[in-house]
Amino acid sequence: xxxxxxxxxxxxxxxxxxxxxxxxxxxxxxxxxxxxxxxxxxxxxxxxxxxxxxxxxxxxxxxxxxxxxxxxxxxxxxxxxxxxxxxxxxxxxxxxxxxxxxxxx
Numbered sequence: 001x002x003x004x005x006x007x008x009x010x011x012x013x014x015x016x017x018x019x020x021x022x023x024x025x026x027x028x029x030x031x032x033x034x035x036x037x038x039x040x041x042x043x044x045x046x047x048x049x050x051x052x053x054x055x056x057x058x059x060x061x062x063x064x065x066x067x068x069x070x071x072x073x074x075x076x077x078x079x080x081x082x083x084x085x086x087x088x089x090x091x092x093x094x095x096x097x098x099x100x101x102x103x104x105x
Contacts, residue, residue, distance in 0.1 A: 001053035003027070009054075013061040023060070030059035033089050037097040052097060059089055 001009070003024070010023050031048040034056055039045040048056050075082040 001050070006053060006057055009057045010060050010064075013057060014064050018064065023064075026060040026064050027056060029063060030056045030089075033059060033094065034097055037094050037099060039100055042100070042102060055093070055096065059093055062089065062093065 006027055007020060007023055010027060014023075034048050034052045035045050038049060038052070
């Protein structure tokens with residue numbers, strides 16, 4: 001998936017009210033989360049592996065939808081209740097990312 005295709009997918013997931021610059025920033029943040037999980041000891045990796053393209057869009061959408069309530073652990077108002085697994089990306093979203101290992105050079 002190209003960066004443009006990811007941007008189009010993210011727009012479809014969250015609606016079109018944010019600028020492309022904001023959406024691209026969230027895609028980059030989501031990509032870093034995936035890369036840090038997949039390659040915890042290799043800072044040279046900069047590209048999200050292709051098998052995680054959809055996950056990158058899903059994480060970016062999650063972060064966008066959570067804006068304004070980032071650290072919320074519980075909230076109830078007018079019959080709507082919210083609580084978050086943690087203040088970051090839920091481990092349930094990142095559990096599909098397989099960490100890679102390498103040899104010490």
